[in-house]
Amino acid sequence: MNALIMALDSIREKKGRSFLTMLGIIIGVTAVLVLVALVSGYNADITAYYEKLGVNKVNVTVTWYDTSRSVDVMSALYDYCDQELSDMVEEVSPDLSTSLPMKYRTTTLDSSTVYLGSDEYAVCNNYTLKSGRDINAFDIEQRNRVCVLGSYVADSLFQYADPIGETVYLGGEPFTVVGTYYQKDGGTEGAMDDMAVIPYSLDRAMLQTDYLTSFTVKVDKSDNMDAVMANLEVFLADTISSTVGEYELENGNAAMTESTEEMISMSVVLGGIAGIALLVGGIGIMNIMLVTVTERTREIGIKKSIGAPRGEIIGQFLVEAAILSGMGGVIGILLGYGLSLILGKAMYDLILFPGGLLPRRERSRHRPGGGGAVRPGHRLRRLRRQLLPGSGADPGPVLQAGGAGRGPRGSGKRQRLPHPLFRRGGKPLGGLLHQPGL
Amino acid sequence: MSLIRLDNVSKIYAQGQENQVNALDGVTLEINQGEFVAIIGTSGSGKSTMMNILGCLDVPTAGEYYLDGVPVSGCTRRELEQIRSRQIAFIFQGYNLILSLNVWQNVALPLLYQKVPLAQRKQRAMEALEQVEIAVKADSRPSQLSGGQQQRVAIARAIAARSPILMADEPTGALDSRTEAQVLELMKALNRQGTTVILITHDTGIAAQAHRTVRVMDGKIVHDSLWDGVLMDINAPAMGVTP
Numbered sequence: 073m074n075a076l077i078m079a080l081d082s083i084r085e086k087k088g089r090s091f092l093t094m095l096g097i098i099i100g101v102t103a104v105l106v107l108v109a110l111v112s113g114y115n116a117d118i119t120a121y122y123e124k125l126g127v128n129k130v131n132v133t134v135t136w137y138d139t140s141r142s143v144d145v146m147s148a149l150y151d152y153c154d155q156e157l158s159d160m161v162e163e164v165s166p167d168l169s170t171s172l173p174m175k176y177r178t179t180t181l182d183s184s185t186v187y188l189g190s191d192e193y194a195v196c197n198n199y200t201l202k203s204g205r206d207i208n209a210f211d212i213e214q215r216n217r218v219c220v221l222g223s224y225v226a227d228s229l230f231q232y233a234d235p236i237g238e239t240v241y242l243g244g245e246p247f248t249v250v251g252t253y254y255q256k257d258g259g260t261e262g263a264m265d266d267m268a269v270i271p272y273s274l275d276r277a278m279l280q281t282d283y284l285t286s287f288t289v290k291v292d293k294s295d296n297m298d299a300v301m302a303n304l305e306v307f308l309a310d311t312i313s314s315t316v317g318e319y320e321l322e323n324g325n326a327a328m329t330e331s332t333e334e335m336i337s338m339s340v341v342l343g344g345i346a347g348i349a350l351l352v353g354g355i356g357i358m359n360i361m362l363v364t365v366t367e368r369t370r371e372i373g374i375k376k377s378i379g380a381p382r383g384e385i386i387g388q389f390l391v392e393a394a395i396l397s398g399m400g401g402v403i404g405i406l407l408g409y410g411l412s413l414i415l416g417k418a419m420y421d422l423i424l425f426p427g428g429l430l431p432r433r434e435r436s437r438h439r440p441g442g443g444g445a446v447r448p449g450h451r452l453r454r455l456r457r458q459l460l461p462g463s464g465a466d467p468g469p470v471l472q473a474g475g476a477g478r479g480p481r482g483s484g485k486r487q488r489l490p491h492p493l494f495r496r497g498g499k500p501l502g503g504l505l506h507q508p509g510l
Numbered sequence: 511m512s513l514i515r516l517d518n519v520s521k522i523y524a525q526g527q528e529n530q531v532n533a534l535d536g537v538t539l540e541i542n543q544g545e546f547v548a549i550i551g552t553s554g555s556g557k558s559t560m561m562n563i564l565g566c567l568d569v570p571t572a573g574e575y576y577l578d579g580v581p582v583s584g585c586t587r588r589e590l591e592q593i594r595s596r597q598i599a600f601i602f603q604g605y606n607l608i609l610s611l612n613v614w615q616n617v618a619l620p621l622l623y624q625k626v627p628l629a630q631r632k633q634r635a636m637e638a639l640e641q642v643e644i645a646v647k648a649d650s651r652p653s654q655l656s657g658g659q660q661q662r663v664a665i666a667r668a669i670a671a672r673s674p675i676l677m678a679d680e681p682t683g684a685l686d687s688r689t690e691a692q693v694l695e696l697m698k699a700l701n702r703q704g705t706t707v708i709l710i711t712h713d714t715g716i717a718a719q720a721h722r723t724v725r726v727m728d729g730k731i732v733h734d735s736l737w738d739g740v741l742m743d744i745n746a747p748a749m750g751v752t753p
Binding site: 376 | 565567587593594596600606607619
């Protein structure tokens, strides 16, 4: 108690020096907090970004040598997944995109991305229907010129009027809007909501290509990713012989896992550096206490001569050092907390596009058939099979695979997903990267 | 039995090294309770070392120091702290007040280490300050007082501690003659109340105020006499009296 009072007196008497002594600890603690918080923030942001893109996807890319379209990979893949892997695969969709100007009356959007997808495109890519209907199997079969708009396109073209039933021009071709998606990204130009989906069967008309090259297989959970990939590997090896084309399989979660690992090591490094700053701060306190003891030898002598116990004298200095460290720590924590909030806010805004993310609970409520027994994909698939019996009857490989006819294993990551750090509200890198042939 | 007994005490600094100093060399001395003893000697004579040992601030290299019949060398650190706290009070030439504390807190400080409760500490401090006639300055800082006043505060600190032994190391060294007389008078008054006073000085004039004079030279006691008011100074060898 006495030691505490004396230590407080001594600190109060030398405010300037006490503050400077604490400064080391303040900076150290603040640095540790802010750096670790920022890295965690980045990590959370990146995870959220990948989640918005859609997790648990296997990306299949095919490079065709034979352009006669002798193999209908989409149908084969579709049926294989539906029959053999139905307990693990949720949906299958082509994943092609192009950048086309979108026009409604006098308003034109120049850089929006048009995706060519199946009726399951939305589920594969984590879009949620907001109004109207999604593309369905009829649209695909009939090559109906219908589209579903992302929230940015819908809002920009229609200014919050109801777009359902209206006609928009995609690359000059008229399309009827049948539905819109909820906003899932920032809702700004170039974000994930600056898009429209049309039936993939329009690929010849819209892309002037004869063949589909990219597919997305959505797996129900990450534990099943490896099993699905192994099965698809065998299936594709049988389906696409080496004379027809090459295929590549990519685990969509790999990029996320990799960046998480990068972030962990970054956090260790940065935390370590900040830890060194903290250590230096501690040494600073030690140094100052040493100086204090030296310059107070006289006072210590006086106290000893009038009978002060050794413990009392040591206690005074220890308590003083503890108070300095403690106060420095508390100030550092407050400062670090505040700075983390401010910096986090600034960084968060840069990375995630503010307000783009619906709260998680709300989002899941909007997810179609979230708790239902039958997923819409399956419903449509059944419907399609009833109506178009020929399309899914023969799931087996169309071409017999030769012994050496295996395509190269998809080991590399052909398309790196655009890192959120490089997407600071600018042009849609994603749209370009997803274009066939790139 | 005497209160203080030094039995063939030696103190050697830097023992075994080239610059070894025999500060005290086989000193034997007895001081009884209630005595007013002046230890006199030139600088370097060993008188300060003697005070450090008598005040339990230092321990002898050889020999034994008995305080109240108890051999000090056998004491633990804690026991030495207890002795300093309860038996011995100090007055120094440089006053040695703690500048960060005010006057009454300085006076009450020894009582803190004797674990006296706060209210009583303050009361005893104020009494002691009244005794040295400086109670009006109780809330001042030591730096706001004159040298004489500071020394009176130091004496008050000794009074408040109620220690049976008062050690004064050149207590008037920094004071003018009038203040010097005041301080010496206070010490005499304490002695009359029963406190054993040990006064260390190089000044024969001040030493003359004591009942007994012990002269130290080169670590040895060269003269030990009860002051009879006439004898001493004339026959003694030169004592390095400051002009």
